[in-house]
Amino acid sequence: MSSAEGFERRSTARRPPAGRKLLLLEPDPSLRQRMLDALDERFRVVDGESQLERALERLSDLGVEPYDVVVTDLQLGARGGLAVLRAAREREDRTATILTAAGGSVQDAVDSMRQGAFDFLPKPFEMPELQARVDRALDHARLVGEVRGLRAERGRGQARARIVGGSAVLRDAVAMAERVAPGRTTVLITGETGTGKELIAGLIHETSPRRRGPLIKVNCAALPETLLESELFGHERGAFTSADRLRIGRFEQADHGTLFLDEIGDMSLATQAKLLRVLQDQQFQRLGGSRVLQSDVRIVAATHCDLEAAIAAGAFREDLYFRLNVVGIELPPLRDRPDDVEALALHFLAEFAAEMGKPLRGLSNAALMRIRQHEWPGNIRELRNVMERAALLAVGGQVAEADVGLQQLGRELARWRPGLPPEGLPLAEIERAVLLEALERTGFIQKDAASLLGVSRRKLNYMIQRMGITHSSWRINRRVD
Ligand SMILES: Nc1ncnc2c1ncn2[C@@H]1O[C@H](COP(=O)(O)OP(=O)(O)OP(=O)(O)O)[C@@H](O)[C@H]1O
Numbered sequence: 001m002s003s004a005e006g007f008e009r010r011s012t013a014r015r016p017p018a019g020r021k022l023l024l025l026e027p028d029p030s031l032r033q034r035m036l037d038a039l040d041e042r043f044r045v046v047d048g049e050s051q052l053e054r055a056l057e058r059l060s061d062l063g064v065e066p067y068d069v070v071v072t073d074l075q076l077g078a079r080g081g082l083a084v085l086r087a088a089r090e091r092e093d094r095t096a097t098i099l100t101a102a103g104g105s106v107q108d109a110v111d112s113m114r115q116g117a118f119d120f121l122p123k124p125f126e127m128p129e130l131q132a133r134v135d136r137a138l139d140h141a142r143l144v145g146e147v148r149g150l151r152a153e154r155g156r157g158q159a160r161a162r163i164v165g166g167s168a169v170l171r172d173a174v175a176m177a178e179r180v181a182p183g184r185t186t187v188l189i190t191g192e193t194g195t196g197k198e199l200i201a202g203l204i205h206e207t208s209p210r211r212r213g214p215l216i217k218v219n220c221a222a223l224p225e226t227l228l229e230s231e232l233f234g235h236e237r238g239a240f241t242s243a244d245r246l247r248i249g250r251f252e253q254a255d256h257g258t259l260f261l262d263e264i265g266d267m268s269l270a271t272q273a274k275l276l277r278v279l280q281d282q283q284f285q286r287l288g289g290s291r292v293l294q295s296d297v298r299i300v301a302a303t304h305c306d307l308e309a310a311i312a313a314g315a316f317r318e319d320l321y322f323r324l325n326v327v328g329i330e331l332p333p334l335r336d337r338p339d340d341v342e343a344l345a346l347h348f349l350a351e352f353a354a355e356m357g358k359p360l361r362g363l364s365n366a367a368l369m370r371i372r373q374h375e376w377p378g379n380i381r382e383l384r385n386v387m388e389r390a391a392l393l394a395v396g397g398q399v400a401e402a403d404v405g406l407q408q409l410g411r412e413l414a415r416w417r418p419g420l421p422p423e424g425l426p427l428a429e430i431e432r433a434v435l436l437e438a439l440e441r442t443g444f445i446q447k448d449a450a451s452l453l454g455v456s457r458r459k460l461n462y463m464i465q466r467m468g469i470t471h472s473s474w475r476i477n478r479r480v481d
């Protein structure tokens with residue numbers, strides 16, 4: 001029944017409680033079979049593998065339940081068992097991993113345990129010994145699972161209660177966030193400004209086992225390159241002129257917690273390279289320091305930028321993108337989920353009415369109509385601000401159309417329309433024309449043009465590079481011979 005390719009088997013005999021899954025990675029076919037036979041009746045699902053790659057694939061499959069117990073040989077290739085251990089913990093840190101090794105040294109055992117293995121079993125071993133260790137692992141996984149379940153339920157209730165809206169797209173995003181929360185998988189949240197990216201990041205942290213640890217947020221767009229690096233990694237005293245004290249970076253602070261890297265699309269290429277290194281080996285150094293530090297951090301990143309366009313323009317590293325986007329959650333703009341508008345408006349109204357101590361009963365029909373018809377370029381944040389203002393202005397028990405105050409903006413948007421010729425026009429040409437007009441109007445000062453167009457300087461800059469626009473006043477671009 002065994003083959004060199006490895007195989008899968010599901011036991012049909014006495015079925016143990018649901019949810020028990022075992023992954024066994026052992027290259028020797030006859031030993032593998034004996035181990036499977038010894039462990040079979042303890043599990044509902046038993047997956048046997050002979051190859052490292054296949055085992056890693058199974059472990060990272062988000063479409064199926066995670067494993068409760070993993071038993072793996074340590075010496076697959078160059079100590080590949082540790083890769084299995086890492087992948088198992090990344091997916092679900094409740095998974096108990098037992099490493100086996102022929103001639104395993106004390107150092108191997110210590111290393112394995114340090115990296116989070118549940119147990120270490122030197123080869124050769126008798127089957128009853130294996131069974132006893134696996135029973136302990138199962139007990140452990142079950143206990144941790146129970147405690148975790150209770151805590152997560154509480155956390156989820158609180159965090160989820162803050163998320164309003166019943167549209168299918170929002171529900172999908174929330175479901176995905178909750179599904180990946182238990183592990184360490186890196187998550188990339190994308191969406192326009194004000195669509196709730198930070199809220200979802202909070203939900204992931206709150207429903208994860210890390211909720212007892214810190215949730216640390218860094219806005220990558222807010223700081224220039226060197227400051228951002230010392231913010232992230234810290235610096236030693238004297239690392240640069242103004243570094244008169246040692247500084248603990250955000251990576252260190254977020255140990256055992258979640259690090260939320262907001263506006264990651266605005267990070268410079270040099271900092272991206274450093275971040276990539278940290279993500280690869282979980283190790284970093286403070287600026288000006290030589291000690292290699294380690295931190296157990298779950299990364300959640302967010303951006304309003306189109307990272308694929310940024311990659312095409314050479315402004316974002318593709319390898320970093322793949323590292324970050326292990327799981328992607330996209331939050332659609334409010335205009336694509338009209339069903340959420342009313343629920344959100346009423347939610348914010350109730351919130352502000354309570355805060356202001358005003359007995360408000362809701363919105364007039366005309367006010368509601370106005371809100372439904374608005375395009376919401378600022379998304380939920382804009383809606384929230386509009387409702388705050390409305391709650392403030394409303395007299396009597398209800399918000400009237402005039403309190404909503406969206407007329408003016410609506411008219412402005414309606415006034416400007418780019419002329420689309422009957423035969424159509426590439427969108428890029430419109431972009432280029434508008435960009436040039438903004439640059440001309442601001443005397444080719446990129447900062448001012450960016451603010452006219454409501455984009456970050458960085459984004460404007462890479463649009464300019466992508467379109468190959470140059471101007472004599474941009475001296476930095478000129479070569480000095
Ligand atoms: N589904 C929701 N239910 C309730 N409040 C929401 C929801 N989505 C967003 N909000 C609120 O809208 C505001 C903007 O959300 P958030 O800060 O998460 O957006 P963002 O995507 O991070 O925006 P930006 O890109 O501008 O940082 C916050 O006050 C947030 O609490």
Ligand SMILES: [Mg+2]
Pocket residue numbers: 197198262
């Ligand atoms: Mg945000």
